[in-house]
Amino acid sequence: MYKADNAVIMAAGTSSRFAPLSYEKPKGLITVKGEVLIERQIRQLKEAGVPEIYIVTGYKAEEFQYLADKFAVKLVHNPYYDTRNNNASIRAVEDILSNTYVCSADNYFDQNPFESEVDSAYYAAVYSNGPTDEWCMETDKDGWITSVTVGGSHAWYMLGHTFWDEKFSHAFRQILDAVYDEPETADKLWETIYIEHLDQLHMKMRKYPDDFIFEFDTLDELRIFDKSYINNTHSRILKDLASKLGVTEADIVHINCLKDAKSTEAIGFTFDVSGHHYSYLYDGGLRD
Numbered sequence: 001m002y003k004a005d006n007a008v009i010m011a012a013g014t015s016s017r018f019a020p021l022s023y024e025k026p027k028g029l030i031t032v033k034g035e036v037l038i039e040r041q042i043r044q045l046k047e048a049g050v051p052e053i054y055i056v057t058g059y060k061a062e063e064f065q066y067l068a069d070k071f072a073v074k075l076v077h078n079p080y081y082d083t084r085n086n087n088a089s090i091r092a093v094e095d096i097l098s099n100t101y102v103c104s105a106d107n108y109f110d111q112n113p114f115e116s117e118v119d120s121a122y123y124a125a126v127y128s129n130g131p132t133d134e135w136c137m138e139t140d141k142d143g144w145i146t147s148v149t150v151g152g153s154h155a156w157y158m159l160g161h162t163f164w165d166e167k168f169s170h171a172f173r174q175i176l177d178a179v180y181d182e183p184e185t186a187d188k189l190w191e192t193i194y195i196e197h198l199d200q201l202h203m204k205m206r207k208y209p210d211d212f213i214f215e216f217d218t219l220d221e222l223r224i225f226d227k228s229y230i231n232n233t234h235s236r237i238l239k240d241l242a243s244k245l246g247v248t249e250a251d252i253v254h255i256n257c258l259k260d261a262k263s264t265e266a267i268g269f270t271f272d273v274s275g276h277h278y279s280y281l282y283d284g285g286l287r288d
Contacts, residue, residue: 001117002099002165004050009041010089011105012058012081016266017217018106019257020237023266023282026060028105031234032216032226038064038105042071045101048114054096055105056089058082084186087193090172091180097169102190103161108214108225113161121168122206124160126213132157135191143204148195156205158191160213164203171200219255241286247273 015027028038038055045053053073057064058081067073080088090102101114113124123145125137136152137145148158164172172190175197179185185193194201216222223229230250233239242249254272258279259265268281279287 001119002163003117004048004101004115004163005098006052006054006096007045007050007101007103007114008054008056008090008093008097009038009103009105010056010086011038011064012056012061012078012089013086014059014082014266015106016257016259018219018222019255019266019269020280020282021219021233021235024235024237026063026105029063030106030222032108032222033228037108038067039071041103041105041107041109042067042073044109044112045103045114046071047112049116050101050114052096054093056092058089085189087176087180087185087188087190090190091176094173094176097164097173098166100164100169101161102164104215106215107160108216109160110212110214113208113212118163118165121163121165121203123158123162123203124208124213125156125205126159126208126210127154127156128152129154134158135195137205139205145198145203145205147198148191156207159215160208162203168201168203171197175200220253237280241271241280244286245273 011026011028015022018027021030030037042053054076055064055067055073056076056078058078061077064075068075076092078089078092131153133151134157136149136155136157138147140146176193179193214225216225219229219233231248233249238249238252242252251273252271256270257266258268258270260267268279270277270279281287
């Protein structure tokens with residue numbers, strides 16, 4: 001058994017698909033069913049007896065500062081959050097990786113999944129009863145992950161937290177240091193690096209019920225889980241749009257991030273109202 005030394009919650013990303021709420025505040029600071037996402041996760045980690053919690057910030061980092069006083073967590077800034085994928089967040093805390101929970105700030109756990117002692121490194125998984133675009137895993141008879149493919153059907157897929165035991169942390173740190181400066185590494189998720197080195201990085205799959213771990217990529221998905229967002233999105237932008245269009249916030253649906261074709265930077269979002277399609281640009285307002 002490995003006693004959890006600490007936890008890392010990655011909160012550096014812009015979460016552009018969660019437009020426009022993520023344009024106004026970091027996704028991890030969104031309130032879901034009465035509790036701020038990252039605060040719920042911090043509370044659950046503390047209740048499980050995890051002694052140290054590190055928050056990796058980047059986008060709107062100043063908005064996370066209050067957590068240090070409120071929960072005695074430690075903040076680590078990732079200055080490359082807008083030029084590299086989440087491998088930069090792992091690099092920012094690599095010196096503290098040992099027996100470590102590695103989590104995302106935007107996950108909602110219906111029940112507390114954390115424990116003070118864990119038997120091996122693992123990645124959380126839920127089952128898809130049909131086709132999925134998620135990262136699907138296969139394991140050997142003992143539960144060790146042997147392959148990961150993007151997309152599948154009737155398969156267990158990656159969702160939620162992970163636990164890195166000290167052996168996994170040591171091996172991953174060495175690999176990350178070796179490939180970090182390669183140009184192609186910048187855009188890779190840490191999971192991609194893991195998949196490319198499955199023969200050296202040993203991790204089990206831990207199965208959870210499909211009503212245990214939740215992730216909301218868009219406001220439309222959040223509305224399904226927390227119906228209070230149907231009529232009140234808590235978004236200044238959407239409230240203003242509803243007023244200008246003479247509709248309610250509930251009428252604004254099918255919201256999708258709009259990105260610049262060259263830079264892939266989020267520049268606004270598209271949405272539908274009563275069968276009409278609109279675009280909203282952050283620097284230019286509403287377009288029919």
